Amino acid sequence: xxxxxxxxxxxxxxxxxxxxxxxxxxxxxxxxxxxxxxxxxxxxxxxxxxxxxxxxxxxxxxxxxxxxxxxxxxxxxxxxxxxxxxxxxxxxxx
Amino acid sequence: xxxxxxxxxxxxxxxxxxxxxxxxxxxxxxxxxxxxxxxxxxxxxxxxxxxxxxxxxxxxxxxxxxxxxxxxxxxxxxxxxxxxxxxxxxxxxxxxxxxxxxxxxxxxxxxxxxxxxxxxxxxxxxxxxxxxxxxxxxxxxxxxxxxxxxxxxxxxxxxxxxxxxxxxxxxxxxxxxxxxxxxxxxxxxxxxxxxxxxxxxxxxxxxxxxxxxxxxxxxxxxxxxxxxxxxxxxxxxxxxxxxxxxxxxxxxxxxxxxxxxxxxxxxxxxxxxxxxxxxxxxxxxxxxxxxxxxxxxxxxxxxxxxxxxxxxxxxxxxxxxxxxx
Numbered sequence: 001x002x003x004x005x006x007x008x009x010x011x012x013x014x015x016x017x018x019x020x021x022x023x024x025x026x027x028x029x030x031x032x033x034x035x036x037x038x039x040x041x042x043x044x045x046x047x048x049x050x051x052x053x054x055x056x057x058x059x060x061x062x063x064x065x066x067x068x069x070x071x072x073x074x075x076x077x078x079x080x081x082x083x084x085x086x087x088x089x090x091x092x093x094x
Numbered sequence: 095x096x097x098x099x100x101x102x103x104x105x106x107x108x109x110x111x112x113x114x115x116x117x118x119x120x121x122x123x124x125x126x127x128x129x130x131x132x133x134x135x136x137x138x139x140x141x142x143x144x145x146x147x148x149x150x151x152x153x154x155x156x157x158x159x160x161x162x163x164x165x166x167x168x169x170x171x172x173x174x175x176x177x178x179x180x181x182x183x184x185x186x187x188x189x190x191x192x193x194x195x196x197x198x199x200x201x202x203x204x205x206x207x208x209x210x211x212x213x214x215x216x217x218x219x220x221x222x223x224x225x226x227x228x229x230x231x232x233x234x235x236x237x238x239x240x241x242x243x244x245x246x247x248x249x250x251x252x253x254x255x256x257x258x259x260x261x262x263x264x265x266x267x268x269x270x271x272x273x274x275x276x277x278x279x280x281x282x283x284x285x286x287x288x289x290x291x292x293x294x295x296x297x298x299x300x301x302x303x304x305x306x307x308x309x310x311x312x313x314x315x316x317x318x319x320x321x322x323x324x325x326x327x328x329x330x331x332x333x334x335x336x337x338x339x340x341x342x343x344x345x346x347x348x349x350x351x352x353x354x355x356x357x358x359x360x361x362x363x364x365x366x367x368x369x370x371x372x373x374x375x376x377x378x379x380x381x382x383x384x385x386x387x388x389x390x391x392x393x394x395x396x397x398x399x400x401x402x403x404x405x406x407x408x409x410x411x412x413x414x415x416x417x418x419x
Contacts, residue, residue: 003405004199007192024255025189027198029404030411041182044175045262064129 007056008034012048020052096149096213096237098304100142102315107132119320124250127193135319136194142321143191143252148205148212150184152386156220165223172269179262186255193251206391214372215302217380224277228291230270232299238263239333243323278344293349297367303330305369334362
């Protein structure tokens with residue numbers, strides 16, 4: 001009876017100082033195998049210099065039904081953005 | 095296209111939920127795996143993305159046929175890279191479809207036992223090196239025409255895999271055209287090979303877009319769900335309009351005596367492919383259907399011990415690690 005290889009999520013960091021970014025997923029028997037596969041599947045064109053893999057089942061995610069309670073409170077707080085505060089032109093760059 | 099004649103499922107969900115879902119799609123929001131979606135949307139997408147994934151994988155076979163016989167080392171390296179990309183594209187798409195609740199093994203089994211299809215185009219043989227040119231130029235060209243708009247499809251994982259695929263795919267078409275350019279500048283015999291490849295692949299390439307709109311029964315629902323972005327005939331016309339001048343550049347003749355520029359419509363008039371041939375190929379009666387599935391079945395069977403050994407090895411390593419802790 002064959003067992004399907006577990007699913008892994010793949011994160012790649014490029015050379016330009018950005019964070020690791022989720023690029024997709026793949027199946028592999030273990031972490032080492034997942035990194036090897038990620039190298040073949042997701043870095044064929046110099047997309048990155050560092051790979052993270054994490055088993056999909058280990059990821060905890062927020063649920064779509066929480067969208068309102070989680071994100072709505074941020075909507076009416078425009079003062080968290082710099083453009084909310086008008087600074088007169090004569091003050092110069094700030 | 096890579097997904098042809100995908101049957102759109104009727105949906106029997108709660109009308110309020112359906113309306114809210116449609117409003118999200120209309121507003122251009124992406125639907126993500128954990129979001130509520132109509133059962134028909136899920137089923138149709140599994141069929142469509144699955145068929146697309148299978149096409150990428152089966153699509154490796156006609157080209158793999160020429161890797162060891164490529165005329166130069168450079169062409170061989172180009173072709174290898176392209177075929178490797180097709181494997182990658184299949185994997186991106188399998189991962190996208192798996193987010194809808196179907197497993198990779200199930201998908202493979204459905205391909206092998208005929209419950210799922212792949213594009214009709216890959217049931218045609220690649221007889222000469224010029225076919226590598228024609229496949230890249232025409233088949234990948236037709237695929238791009240469909241895949242570019244699908245980057246805006248409503249299902250997030252599908253759209254994201256399309257973005258990656260489109261980024262990689264334009265090299266495929268260009269390398270094919272490059273092969274054709276070399277062939278038409280070669281000897282008379284090489285030029286004849288190029289023309290012959292165009293003759294054989296022209297109508298099968300037109301069939302990739304699926305039946306004519308008047309016979310395409312599944313379009314409307316899929317288009318309102320934004321999992322199909324253009325009609326079959328729109329895309330086919332666009333492909334013809336772009337390809338005819340390219341053929342002229344190569345000095346090759348499209349095998350259609352009725353092909354002509356229509357001043358009034360601003361498009362080329364052309365002959366439709368023989369749809370009875372298309373339906374035969376879809377039904378499994380094309381020149382290579384049996385070989386293609388046999389090759390996939392063999393790969394699946396021959397690979398079984400590797401898949402099992404990898405799991406056994408991972409489990410052994412894990413238990414050793416736990417014992418040491």
